[in-house]
Amino acid sequence: MSALRINIVLFGIGNVGSTLINQVIESQKFFLEKRNIELRFPIITNSTLAFFEKGGIKNQWEANFAQSAIPFRIEDIIEYVQEQQLENLIAVDATASSDIVKNYIPLIQNGFDIVSANKKANTLHTDFYKELRRNLKKFDKSFLYETNVGAGLPVVQTIKELHFSGEEITKIRGVFSGSVSYIFNRFSSEELPFSKILAEAEKTGLTEPDSREDLSGNDVARKLLILAREIEQQVEFSDITISSLLLPNLNEDNSKAEYSVNKQLFDKPFHIAKITQADNHVLRYVGEFDIKSKQLEVKLISVPKSSALGQLKGADNLIEIYTKSYGELPIVIQGAGAGKQVTARGVLTDILKVAETIKIKEAVWLSL
Numbered sequence: 027m028s029a030l031r032i033n034i035v036l037f038g039i040g041n042v043g044s045t046l047i048n049q050v051i052e053s054q055k056f057f058l059e060k061r062n063i064e065l066r067f068p069i070i071t072n073s074t075l076a077f078f079e080k081g082g083i084k085n086q087w088e089a090n091f092a093q094s095a096i097p098f099r100i101e102d103i104i105e106y107v108q109e110q111q112l113e114n115l116i117a118v119d120a121t122a123s124s125d126i127v128k129n130y131i132p133l134i135q136n137g138f139d140i141v142s143a144n145k146k147a148n149t150l151h152t153d154f155y156k157e158l159r160r161n162l163k164k165f166d167k168s169f170l171y172e173t174n175v176g177a178g179l180p181v182v183q184t185i186k187e188l189h190f191s192g193e194e195i196t197k198i199r200g201v202f203s204g205s206v207s208y209i210f211n212r213f214s215s216e217e218l219p220f221s222k223i224l225a226e227a228e229k230t231g232l233t234e235p236d237s238r239e240d241l242s243g244n245d246v247a248r249k250l251l252i253l254a255r256e257i258e259q260q261v262e263f264s265d266i267t268i269s270s271l272l273l274p275n276l277n278e279d280n281s282k283a284e285y286s287v288n289k290q291l292f293d294k295p296f297h298i299a300k301i302t303q304a305d306n307h308v309l310r311y312v313g314e315f316d317i318k319s320k321q322l323e324v325k326l327i328s329v330p331k332s333s334a335l336g337q338l339k340g341a342d343n344l345i346e347i348y349t350k351s352y353g354e355l356p357i358v359i360q361g362a363g364a365g366k367q368v369t370a371r372g373v374l375t376d377i378l379k380v381a382e383t384i385k386i387k388e389a390v391w392l393s394l
């Protein structure tokens with residue numbers, strides 16, 4: 027039987043997007059042999075330019091992009107896939123853009139399934155959230171976004187399945203930010219200024235494109251909102267109480283350039299927060315959603331070094347899910363919650379899941 031060819035239009039070729047391309051190129055043979063699936067990228071884009079290659083990009087894609095990418099609008103992309111009669115289309119959003127999300131519905135209406143690492147579509151107003159799902163249903167398309175929470179960790183899926191089975195989830199809490207986890211895990215155990223560790227988190231690709239999204243608590247709040255909506259709670263972003271880590275004189279009101287050069291302003295307040303804790307305590311930035319009281323909160327806490335949260339390493343997330351059946355002892359999901367390799371692998375898993383769904387639909391069509 028001939029392989030199922032999947033055509034991926036990739037928006038965003040930064041940390042996650044470029045790693046995804048390289049992972050696919052590396053494992054191409056494996057997918058063909060084991061899954062009978064061929065993954066191609068006929069279009070890749072950054073925020074302003076797109077590179078078109080009908081047969082799919084090859085190893086030297088970065089040089090080709092630099093040489094031949096051209097300005098694009100979403101209409102150009104839709105027109106191109108139609109003209110070239112490309113089938114089995116998946117749009118992959120590896121941006122943090124709010125603009126790109128406006129294209130999801132037109133893409134779905136033009137035959138695309140969607141896979142997204144970008145949290146924006148799931149955290150806009152409920153009206154958009156519902157409209158998106160109405161379109162998915164109408165056009166029989168999938169939208170997968172496991173990497174929206176916990177990067178490659180199976181958090182969304184676990185919550186979804188617990189809810190699907192009728193399990194009553196009572197509380198979800200823990201460390202949801204990989205980048206802030208990395209910052210505080212190092213800040214607690216090493217004698218380094220906060221700003222230096224922040225700069226290293228940015229350089230390694232652990233933070234959002236603008237790390238103020240992490241330090242403001244918005245990124246954690248988005249994750250709480252995404253999980254809350256998975257269990258059909260009617261909540262908006264504005265319902266979340268967020269205690270920001272940004273400073274009155276260094277926050278979203280500053281330009282990106284001012285923020286970049288003034289990060290050492292973080293050093294003194296965080297040093298004070300560190301040394302004024304009780305003995306053997308460390309700082310952790312946590313999110314909590316209490317379902318009964320409908321309270322969603324993001325805050326900085328000080329915990330004993332010996333506790334589960336206190337022992338986190340690297341960019342670990344630790345997410346506790348309390349449910350009726352599990353009682354006082356929660357389900358715990360722990361592991362790297364940020365990083366380009368784990369996140370790209372999570373996106374790739376979603377792509378393969380969509381491909382399997384397409385395969386099943388094709389088989390049904392063929393049997394008719």
Ligand SMILES: NC(=O)C1=CN([C@@H]2O[C@H](COP(=O)(O)OP(=O)(O)OC[C@H]3O[C@@H](n4cnc5c(N)ncnc54)[C@H](O)[C@@H]3O)[C@@H](O)[C@H]2O)C=CC1
Pocket residue numbers: 037038039040041042043071072073074119120121122123125126143144145173174176177204231232233234235363364365366369
């Ligand atoms: N880096 C990580 O560890 C994780 C990232 N994510 C999510 O993955 C997404 C991407 O993160 P990174 O790759 O780290 O960011 P990045 O800043 O390295 O890359 C972002 C890319 O998106 C492109 N872009 C921006 N606006 C665009 C637009 N309107 N249309 C097309 N392309 C556009 C940029 O040019 C760039 O190529 C974010 O939404 C982030 O929250 C999720 C889990 C973990």
Ligand SMILES: N[C@@H](CC=O)C(=O)O
Pocket residue numbers: 173174175176177202203204205206232233234240245363364365
């Ligand atoms: N900035 C985010 C990336 C993943 O969502 C984080 O650190 O958790």
